[in-house]
Amino acid sequence: MNFKNMREYLAWIYYQYLLITGIYVLEPWEKSIFNSFLFSAIAMVVYTSYVFVPIHMRLALEFFSGIFGGQPESTMALMN
Amino acid sequence: MTESSATKLLNGEACRRALNRKNANKNGYVKNHCLFQQSQKYRRSGEKKQNATHNPSLYKKPFVESFEETPLLVAVLTYMGYGILTIFGYLRDFLRHWNIEKCHVARERDEQRDFVPLYQDFENFYTRNLYMRIRDNWNRPICSVPGAKMDLVERVTHNYNWTFEHTGNVVKDVINMGSYNYLGFAENTGTCADAAIETTQKYGVGVGSTRCEMGNLDIHEELEELVARFLGVESSMAFGMGFATNSMNIPALTGKGCLILSDELNHASLVLGARLSGSTIRVFKHNNMQSLEKLLRDAIVHGQPRTHRPWKKILIVVEGIYSMEGSIVRLPEVIALKKRYKAYLYLDEAHSIGALGPNGKGVVDYFGLDPKDVDIMMGTFTKSFGAAGGYIGGKKELIDYLRCHSHSALYATSMSPPVAQQIITSMKIIMGEDGTTLGSDRLKQLSENTNYFRRRLRELGFIIYGNDDSPVVPLMLYMPAKIGAFGREMLKRNIGTVVVGFPATPIIESRARFCVSAAHTREMLDTALEAISEVGDLLQLKYSRREQPLSSLGWMSEESLLQD
Numbered sequence: 001m002n003f004k005n006m007r008e009y010l011a012w013i014y015y016q017y018l019l020i021t022g023i024y025v026l027e028p029w030e031k032s033i034f035n036s037f038l039f040s041a042i043a044m045v046v047y048t049s050y051v052f053v054p055i056h057m058r059l060a061l062e063f064f065s066g067i068f069g070g071q072p073e074s075t076m077a078l079m080n
Numbered sequence: 081m082t083e084s085s086a087t088k089l090l091n092g093e094a095c096r097r098a099l100n101r102k103n104a105n106k107n108g109y110v111k112n113h114c115l116f117q118q119s120q121k122y123r124r125s126g127e128k129k130q131n132a133t134h135n136p137s138l139y140k141k142p143f144v145e146s147f148e149e150t151p152l153l154v155a156v157l158t159y160m161g162y163g164i165l166t167i168f169g170y171l172r173d174f175l176r177h178w179n180i181e182k183c184h185v186a187r188e189r190d191e192q193r194d195f196v197p198l199y200q201d202f203e204n205f206y207t208r209n210l211y212m213r214i215r216d217n218w219n220r221p222i223c224s225v226p227g228a229k230m231d232l233v234e235r236v237t238h239n240y241n242w243t244f245e246h247t248g249n250v251v252k253d254v255i256n257m258g259s260y261n262y263l264g265f266a267e268n269t270g271t272c273a274d275a276a277i278e279t280t281q282k283y284g285v286g287v288g289s290t291r292c293e294m295g296n297l298d299i300h301e302e303l304e305e306l307v308a309r310f311l312g313v314e315s316s317m318a319f320g321m322g323f324a325t326n327s328m329n330i331p332a333l334t335g336k337g338c339l340i341l342s343d344e345l346n347h348a349s350l351v352l353g354a355r356l357s358g359s360t361i362r363v364f365k366h367n368n369m370q371s372l373e374k375l376l377r378d379a380i381v382h383g384q385p386r387t388h389r390p391w392k393k394i395l396i397v398v399e400g401i402y403s404m405e406g407s408i409v410r411l412p413e414v415i416a417l418k419k420r421y422k423a424y425l426y427l428d429e430a431h432s433i434g435a436l437g438p439n440g441k442g443v444v445d446y447f448g449l450d451p452k453d454v455d456i457m458m459g460t461f462t463k464s465f466g467a468a469g470g471y472i473g474g475k476k477e478l479i480d481y482l483r484c485h486s487h488s489a490l491y492a493t494s495m496s497p498p499v500a501q502q503i504i505t506s507m508k509i510i511m512g513e514d515g516t517t518l519g520s521d522r523l524k525q526l527s528e529n530t531n532y533f534r535r536r537l538r539e540l541g542f543i544i545y546g547n548d549d550s551p552v553v554p555l556m557l558y559m560p561a562k563i564g565a566f567g568r569e570m571l572k573r574n575i576g577t578v579v580v581g582f583p584a585t586p587i588i589e590s591r592a593r594f595c596v597s598a599a600h601t602r603e604m605l606d607t608a609l610e611a612i613s614e615v616g617d618l619l620q621l622k623y624s625r626r627e628q629p630l631s632s633l634g635w636m637s638e639e640s641l642l643q644d
C-alpha cells in the first residue's frame with residue numbers, strides 16, 4: 001500500500017483495527033462503547049505504569065544494590 | 081457396538097499391526113490387509129490436510145490439492161473477533177429483553193414466557209447478532225440473466241440491515257463471479273434459449289401431473305435417453321429438482337439395516353436423504369481414504385450394532401466437486417475401496433458434471449474411469465447446463481426400480497418442457513452433436529479460465545483451497561468483519577461475489593467463493609483479479625506464506641524425503 005499522507009495512513013491503520021477486532025460490523029454507538037472501553041483500559045495501564053513503575057524501579061534498585069553492591073567498609077565496624 | 085468400543089477396537093488393531101511389524105522383521109513376512117493404510121506421522125508442516133496423491137498408481141495425472149494451514153495469529157485474531165461480537169450480541173439481546181431496544185425478530189410471546197425457549201439456540205443468536213450485521217451481502221435481487229455480467233437491484237437500509245428498501249436504481253454490468261454457470265449456458269439468447277422458446281410454444285410451461293400419471297412427455301423420454309448416452313450408463317431418469325433427487329432417492333435405495341458412509345462435507349440434500357432413509361450413518365473425514373477404509377473394515381467386521389448381523393447394504397456417498405472446498409473426490413481410490421469391500425457408490429456430480437473432464441462428463445471422465453464402476457451417478461442440471469432439475473444414472477434395473485419407488489418420481493410434477501429442452505440442447509452442444517465445436521470450446525475455455533484464475537490468485541499471495549482443476553475457487557477471509565467488508569468492497573468495484581461464513585463453513589474458515597465460468601473473458605478475469613488484489617491489500621487478505629507456487633513434482637519429492 002502506498003499512502004499520500006499521514007492522514008491516509010492513520011485512516012488505514014484504524015480500518016485494520018476495525019477489521020481485526022470485528023467492530024467494523026457494529027453500529028456506531030457500539031463502536032464508541034468498545035473504543036472507550038479499550039482506550040480507558042489502555043489509559044489506565046499507562047497511568048498506573050507511570051505512577052508505580054518508578055517506585056518499583058527504585059525499590060528494585062535498592063534491593064539489588066543491597067545484595068550485590070555496597071559492601072560495608074569493614075566488618076569490624078559492624079561488630080562494634 | 082458403540083463409538084468408544086469402535087475406537088478401542090481400532091486401537092487394538094493398530095497394536096496388532098505394530099506387533100505384526102515386529103514379527104515381520106523376524107520372518108520377513110508382512111501381512112497388511114488394508115489397501116490404503118499408511119503412516120500418518122509424517123505430515124508436511126505447512127499443510128492442514130495431506131494433499132499428495134497417496135496411491136499415485138491409481139491416478140493417470142497429478143492430483144494436486146492444497147489446503148494451506150490457517151496462520152496461527154490469524155486464527156487467534158479470528159476467535160477474538162468472534163468473542164467481541166458475541167459480547168456485543170449479548171449486550172443487544174439484553175437490551176431487547178428489557179425492551180430498551182425495539183426487537184425486529186421473532187420472539188416468544190408473553191403467554192409463552194415460561195415455556196422452553198423457541199428462539200434461543202446458538203444459531204438463532206448467530207443470525208440475530210452476527211449475520212444480521214452483514215446481511216446486505218446476501219439475498220441481493222438480480223434483475224437480469226445471471227451470465228458473465230448481471231444487473232443488480234440497488235437497495236439501501238436505514239436500520240442496519242433489518243429491513244431493506246429498493247431505491248429503484250439498477251447497478252449495471254456487475255461481473256458475476258458467483259453463479260454456478262460453469263459452461264456459461266445461463267443465457268437469454270442463443271441456440272438454447274431459442275429451442276426453449278420453441279418448446280414453450282409447443283408444450284407450454286406447466287405439465288400438471290407426475291411422471292407416472294399424465295406427465296410423461298416425449299421430451300422427457302428423449303432427455304433421459306440423451307443423459308444416459310452422455311454419461312455412458314445403461315439408463316437414466318430425470319427429476320424436476322436436484323435437491324429432491326438426492327433427498328428422495330437415497331431413502332428409496334437404503335433403509336433400516338443399511339449403512340451409509342458419508343463424507344463430512346456432503347451437501348445438505350445428501351445429508352437429508354441419508355437421514356430420511358433411516359439407515360445408520362457414519363461420517364468419514366473429508367476426502368480421507370484412510371478414514372473411509374477404517375469405517376468400511378469396521379462395518380464389515382462388526383456388522384450392525386448389538387445384533388452383529390451383517391449390514392444389508394453399505395452405500396458410500398461422495399460428491400464430485402465439493403462446492404465449499406473446491407476439492408475433487410479421490411474417485412479412483414474410492415472405487416478401489418468400494419470394489420474391495422463390496423460396497424455401493426453414490427456419486428453426486430452436481431458441480432462436476434459438465435465442468436470437469438476432457439469431454440465435460442464429470443469426475444469419471446476427469447480420471448478416465450469407467451462410468452459402470454459407479455453404481456449410482458447423480459447430478460444436477462442446475463449448474464453447467466443452465467437449467468433446473470437432477471438426474472440419476474446407472475444400471476437399467478436400478479432406474480426401473482427408482483421409477484416406481486422414488487418419491488420424487490411418484491409424487492412430484494415432472495420437469496417443465498422448456499427446461500428439459502434447455503438441457504437437451506446444451507447437452508448436445510457439449511457432446512458436439514449439434515455439429516459445431518462450441519461445446520468443446522466452452523470446455524477448453526473453462527479449464528483455461530480455471531487454471532489462470534487459480535494461478536494468479538495464488539501468485540498474488542491469497543490462500544486458495546482445493547484442487548487445481550476445480551472451477552470452484554474458495555479464497556480464505558477468516559475474520560468475521562472481513563466477510564462483510566470483502567463483499568461490500570468488491571461490489572463497490574462492480575464485482576459480484578459470494579462470501580460464506582458459519583454455518584456453511586467451520587467458524588473460523590470464512591471464505592469468499594468464486595465460480596469461474598466459460599463465459600468469463602480474459603479481460604473480465606483480469607478486471608476481477610485486479611479488484612481482488614486491491615481489496616486484498618486493503619483488507620490484508622494475502623495470508624499465504626508459501627514461498628513459491630507449489631508444483632506437484634517438487635512437493636512429492638519433498639514428501640518422499642520426509643518418509644525416508
Ligand SMILES: Cc1ncc(COP(=O)(O)O)c(C=O)c1O
Binds near residue numbers: 468470
Ligand atoms: C452437491 C449438490 N447436490 C445437490 C444440489 C441441489 O441441486 P439443485 O440446486 O438443483 O436443487 C446442490 C446444489 O447446490 C449441490 O451442490
